[in-house]
Amino acid sequence: MNTTPSLQRLAREPSVTALDRARRIQRIKKLLVERDAVLVAHYYTDADLQALAEETGGYVSDSLDMARFGHEHKAKTLVVAGVRFMGETAKILNPEKRVLMPTLEATCSLDESCPADAFGAFCDAHPDRTVVVYANTSAAVKARADWVVTSSIALRLARHLAARGEKILWAPDRHLGDYVRRESGADILLWQGSCVVHEEFRSQALLDLKKRYPDACVLAHPESPAAVLALADMIGSTSAMIEAARTRPARRFIVATDHGILYKMRQAAPGKEFLEAPTGGHGATCKSCAHCPWMAMNTLATLETVLATGGPEIHIEESIRQRALEPVLRMLEFAASAKTEVLGLGNA
Template structure:
């Protein structure tokens, strides 16, 4: 991440109000309020794997969705509820609105953004694309609606490899944005001609291969699970690399009893649910002198809390708005993503 974006991120977080600490009684009260409000308003809660456990549990208990950003987008589009409340970061709310423009899309806070989104301003990115008109523009889901509207394709980490392989087989050259580490991984795995934008995730870029190798010495039988937003040196020591959903499946299906997990620790809720007999260790991000050995939790995801979720359902002050012009443009690459994902599903079913 360049210095100006890093400074912006720090300033933004310094001024942000992270989730309050609620007592057990308050949590129970808020849960009951939210359940009632969801029912009254024909609303459904859609939560990302990186949100805190109480948010994920509530989404499951109320018939909502806990998933990665691709499945969140699909679920919100297909669910009959008129109102979607999206617990995640802002680009997820925007994606939900683009795919369901007729629905009301709310978020517990509009302050929850993403360093990848911040690191890819649309004016700079559009100028970059204009300099390379011979390339297919592929952007990661972790981008603004405006950046998506400039793209030919939107992808999530769960289908990035397959999509780039598909384009590469057609002889296409690619611009990839914004995550340089995921882009580097895709480039290495597919052999495609990929021009990388320079941005990164503030959580995943903190994982260090040396720290993981040291932890592996203490747990020699542990498998290392890595999200491809991590640096190349970390990806290269992984036993499994994949999106959040793919890492959860790996934890469930691999024979190992212990896992070192290099992604946001919010994922542990679902991993423990899917494989309760197994042990999950946070991959270290800090050295011996650090305030935390692993700081692997997105500070913006942590802004989603029971209290501001309940408040939003009462007052509707954080509604997501995307202009009709942007919706029309951004829907094209998003629908391509969903159609490509569905084709992959059908191919895998046919091969099973």
Template sequence: TSAAVKARADWVVTSGIAAKIVKYLHAQGKKLLWAPDRHLGNYVQRVTGADMLLWQGSCVVHEAFKAEGLKTLRKKHPDAAVLVHPESPEAVIAMADVVGSTTQLIDAVRRLPNHEFIIATDNGIFHKMRAAAPGKILLEAPTAGEGATCTSCAHCPWMAMNGLRKLAAVLEAPIGSPGANEIFIEENIRAKAAVSIQRMLDFAAAEKAGRIQLGD
């Protein structure tokens, strides 16, 4: 989301900590307006039971995964574990052995005994999975089906615009030059956005330290 949206938010969450924070707020009797991803919101709502009003946004990568295609692929690879990012549609999540953030899915590949894995998230993390678990076979979850424009779209075109050459060019460009690609944010927006982000970071630190007990 943009800095302006974060400035209007009470909390900012990542997919890895979303359910914990929502569970914490739900225990306080809070009703939540959730944005932007409806699939992640729907998943969090199901696992926490929270009262949530969902904004109807979605991730262009994860929304493309198809349950029917996944079912077919799983029949071909019955011993494969299915790992799904929670921004995927509900029908795809329902077929998962593990649902989690990219970091949690990387960890699942490392710790699970399966030799094969069907992955429903951006294939840009496959190199980290292979580094964490050399020799294991990774299969892209299919995106074929009604409304699909390809059979394997597990790839974010915007993240793919980043690369080592571009990163090096930015680092080497003098501050203030066109190549520096500086981003300027109005101070009032920056300050307000920082509050919601810091609130998430403080929650994560407190939960890790055992100062917040979420229960079952």
């Protein structure tokens, strides 16, 4: 299993002048038109990429909405600014479209923590369980699943399956799975994966920050450890967190997820203050410092290159794609029927 990318691989692109940056953005816009391409970007990518997606008729959202938007858009080419499983999900849904990514090295610690062969053996050892995998997994792992979920529908799906008397095998995020198990009461067997960003939030440091800002509302993503979630005023998916920032009366928020989301939060709630939840304190290693190292690989430079050269491109073996398609479609259908786009996971 790979570890987090080295500092050398993650070095940001060299500083450029404002004029050079503007020229690069204009060239990207021109190339998107020439390639009949649309840009979809995750909330955790750089603000420049999110703004560019919005300006060019693309989309910025969580992985569920990214997949849905790409499936429904008429463009022949999808450019996915995010991590590799997001590009694979787009290809699963759109085999006839070209799916490009700024880099295929942008993977995910959850994806890497759940290799397909080991996961298959885990499933074989528990044949009586319904297999539910988080979207943050490879196409090969999705192909083994009965259901794919994102954080926005995880709790509702667990309650739905529990009501049908089904026992669940959950992978890969143990913190999200544990939260869903506690809240739903479902019988859930957990795979032991975690997100390198959310794993680093520290409850004692968060408590200290809450004491400094007693008026602050704490928003937390459920991939965070249970001790962090216990201090949250609201627990939810990325989309639900943005909605909470917009609608809650608090003027100051402490945000326990990747700091890339602050672009959309400030856009949704101008005039409010957003503080990053601490990744320092006792026991901290700051492997992420609240930003996914793989998301950081998506830059204007890598985006320009992929549009100019036509690669790298996502390819999935057709037999795997077909098997993965069924649980992905099931996810989209369940999300649509449950109308969970902005409901999130609930409040602490």
